[in-house]
Amino acid sequence: MSKDTRLARVAHVLVHMSFNEGTATSETIAAMLDTNPVVVRRIMGALREGGYVSSERGPNGGWRLERPLREITFLNIYRAFDPGSPFTIATSDDHPKCVVERAANRALSLALSEAAARFEQSLSKITLDQLLPRKT
Template identity: 50%
Template sequence: MRQDSRLSRMLHVLIHIGRHEGAMTSEMIAQMLDANPVVIRRTMAGLRDEGYVSSVKGHGGGWTLARPLEKLTLLDIYRAVGEPSIFAVGPANDMPGCLIEQAVNGTLTDAFNEAEELLHKRFAGVTLADIPSGFPEISEQEGDRRCST
C-alpha cells in the first residue's frame, strides 16, 4: 500500500518557504520535490484557502508564508492537506450482521479514535518552527542544493 506523503511534503515545503528570501514558484517547489507544478499549485491552494500561504501570479510571483512558522502547527497543515488517513488498517465489513465482527470493529474503532486523538494533540503542540531547530543553521541556497538531488 502506498503511503500518503502530502503532510510530510508540505511541511518540507513550508519550512523552505519560511527560510527563503522572496517567493518560491510552483516550478521551484516542484523541482525540489520531483513533482508536477500543477500538483504543487493544487496542494498549495488548500494551504492558501486556510490562510497559511499567499500567492502572487506572474513574473516575480510565487508562494510566501501568510503566517510565520511559529504560528503554524502540524495539526494546521494536517487538516489543510485533507486529514489523510493515519492508519493502514481498519475494520472489516465482510459480514455486517455478525455480532463478533461488530464487536471486533467496535473495539478497533475505539482504539483507532483514541490513538488519532492523541496524535492530534501532539500535532497541535508542535509548530513548524520547532522542526528545523534540531539541525544546524544552513543557508537556503545550500538547503536548496541538498533538496534538489
C-alpha cells in the same frame, strides 16, 4: 497504496520559504522536492484555504508564506489536507447484522480513534519554527 508524504514535504518547503521574503513559484518549489509543479499546486492549494499561504497568478506571481513559522503546527497542515483515516487498517463489513462482527468492529474502531487522537495531540505540539537549524 503508496504512502502520503505531503505533511513532511510541505513542512520542509514552508521552512525554506521563510528564509526568502517574497514569492516562490511552483516550479522552484517542485525542484526542491524533486517533483512536478502540479503536485506543488495541489499541496499548496490546500494550505491556502487555511490562510497559511497565498498565491498570485501571472508574471512575478507564486506562493507567499502568510504566517510566521511559530504559528503553524503540523496539526494545522495535517487538517488542511482534509485527510480520511490515517490508518491502513479498517473494520470489516461481511455480515453487518452479526452481533459478534459488530462487537469486533466497535472494539477496533475505539482503538483506532484513540490512536488517531494521540497522533493529533502529538502533531499539535510541533510548530514549524522547531525545525529551524540551531544556531549553536
